[in-house]
Amino acid sequence: MTATPATPSQPYSPFVPCAQQVPRFRAGRDLLGLVLLPLPLVALVLPAAFAGGGTRRWFGGRSESQRAEAQAAKDAAAAAFYELDTAQRDLRISIETITAVDDTPPARRAVADFEALGRRIDEVSHTYIDAVDAHDLDRDDLEASVAAHARTELSKAKDELVRVKQELDRFERGLGPLLGKAETQLARLAPAVERARQSLLAASNALDAVRGSGLKADDLAARLAALAPELTKLNQGAGQHGVPETLERADRVARDAGAVRAEAERLPERATEIDRRLVSLRTRAQALTTRSGQVNPVLSELRRRFVAECWQDLQHVPDQAAEAVRQAEVKLAEARGAREEQRWADATALLSTVRALLNTTDEAVSAAGDRLRRLNEVSKDPQREIERTRFAIRDAQRLAMAGRNTPDPRQARPLDESVARLERAIGSLEGRHPDYWHFLTELEGVRGAVAGVVSQIREERGAGA
Template sequence: MTATPAQPNSPSGPRVRRRRTSGSPLGDLTALALLPLVAALALPAAFTGGGTRRWFGGRAENQRAEAQAAKDAAAAAFYELDTAQRDLRISIETITAVDDSPAARRATGDFAAIGQRIDEASHRYIQAVDSHDLDRDDLEASAAARARTELTKAREELERVKKELDRFADGLGPLLGKAETQLARLAPAVERARQALLAASNALDAVRAAGLTADDLAARLAALGPELTRLNQGAGQHGVAGTLERAERVAREAEAIRAEAERLPERAAEIDHRLVSLRTRAEALTTRAGQVEPVLSELRRRFTIACWQDLQHVPEQAAETVRQAERKLAEARAAREAQRWPDATALLSTARALLNSTDEAVSAAGDRLRRLNAVQKDPQQEIDRTRFAIRDAQRLAMAGRNTPDPRHARPLDDSVARLERAIASLEGRHPDYWHFLTETEAVRQTVAGVVGRIREERGATTGH
């Protein structure tokens, strides 16, 4: 039989449809009720697939945290050591730039040796950091523990080297202080040199504006030009010590040039005054030299030849010396006109020395006559003067002693005998008064020498 399809209005059709329809809503509700549980089970897998760490438990995370703390501590130690090394390198460079002593060279070598140990400790630290990735998702507790151990050792090594570096830095105190003192002097010294050169240049300009030449000073100032160039190049090229010495020397020489330039108008006026004064003196000595001959005539007439023979050429010598002085004065005048100041000054000094010698020679004739007249009239005054000197020395030699020191007594006894012989030489018809005067003067000089030795010896004894 052939089955016929159910009619729409038959009881079977609607019942079938109701059964089909009544099953569908129950299935939907069941699916909705099961969805939160499924989703909750699926979430960890979904996050793991997105790159987050797996959950391994509290022990692993604690080891990771401790390793990270060790890494941070090592990084801090590394930073402190690096900073200290860089600061100390600046100190070493400061010392090296200033000081070339054995102590400074030894400090440089010691710093290089410590630098090698720093490099080694730093290398171990970097190697420990690179060997352990603490951010790995699958970091195991044992790996984290190893990382913590190695990083802790690296930190301890960095801290040990840091202490060694600190001790070395403390020992550099004297060398660094000396170097910094010189460096502190450097800039002011260079500035003083520059200012001194500027002042010298301004002084020369003022002198030239007044109509005076200063070629020698200008040449000396120009010679300092290369030195200024070296100063401008700085201590980096020429060294601190060399630059400091150069700056002080340039300042000193420039200051001397400035002082001479500022004094130049006064110097010119002084040279003019000396020219006039020495010319007047030469004229006066010419007149006085003409008066020597009458004095010599009286000496020849009244006294023995021994009293005047050493003076007989004074008139001719005086005239010649005055002529030499006048020639030097003429040369000095020419040098003054040409403004050759050093030459003018030197020539004036020569002329003055010639006139001084002439003055002494001319005065000697008149002084000889005066002294001979005095001793001829009363020789006892000269005798008493000399005896008083001898007795005074004898009292000093005996002070505090029972017997005099032979070193003092002998020359004093000889002086007494020499005075007696000089007195005896006055006897006779034509006594040599000049010999008598020279002898008494020699006796007084001998006695004065003995007195000086006694006082010196006693002063040394008292000092001890």
């Protein structure tokens, strides 16, 4: 038997919501007619009846509002999560900059604090992700209570994300000094390495120019070759050797290469100077040979006119002068050989030795003639030396009494001793053969002691002022 659907009081319209049309069927017969529809048609009608436009239409008002609020909380939490993640990434770059340059305790503490913050960030991030995963806000059957609970959890996760972001911002502000120092060193790195390379290149070019002029520079070449391993390490970069070490290495290479370059550029002038000194010292050695031959006549006159104490310390001068000149000539020959072999450092050292020998000989030879001159002067007029010494003592005594009624014993005692020494020296001139050399040296000693007292007085008064 075929059931015939009842005719509704109003025509069925597919454009009227199903919820409004159902009440218009008669309860029993119309429902029977609906049940007896062919199966394909039921399949077409039921979805349209119960799903048309989505289940959200069934809940309306409060449910949609709670869903919207939950979605807004989700979006706010996502924005906070993104900001925190971005800040952490940026701060990690700053930390890596600091650790690349600085290994001091403050830098190590900053790294440890950043790691602790990282663990805190991981915790709040997991809380946020769990809250997002726990609530599907796009579900058709989302209940209002579930949406409200989701909003609460997502808002809480967002607040935690914001709070940790604030902690991260405070930490970043505290990194300012360390980061500034690190960035300064990193800014120096590339220019320092480039200066080192340019210094090496300039040294190499200067060395080539010197060799092109026919001069040897083997020692400079060896010093430059020793810098090659340092250049290799510079090329390997600070990532392998560290920023501070690389900066120090670059400065050292630039300094050493600059020294090689400067010496290479001065080498022609140095060779000319060595040639000039060879000639000059040879001439001086010859002149000293002539002068040392004049010491014997001076000693002969000293022996003839003055007591032995006046000349006995000079009697070995001729032999000593001859030996010193002989040694100087040997060293000159060695220096000339070093110059011909272009061993510049050896030639310079040998010439310095020659100069020292000739200076010593010159002083000894001059001492004999100077001794005779001074003894002649004092033997003719000893009063000049006496008055010179007395004036020094009186001047010191006036200074010691300036502003005082009685002298300071620390100053009066050496001045009194100086007066006594002067009188004894004057007394030593009596007799047939006075020791004029002792007289001269004694008066020099007196003047030296008096000068010490004057210096002491002036220092004490200067400190008191």
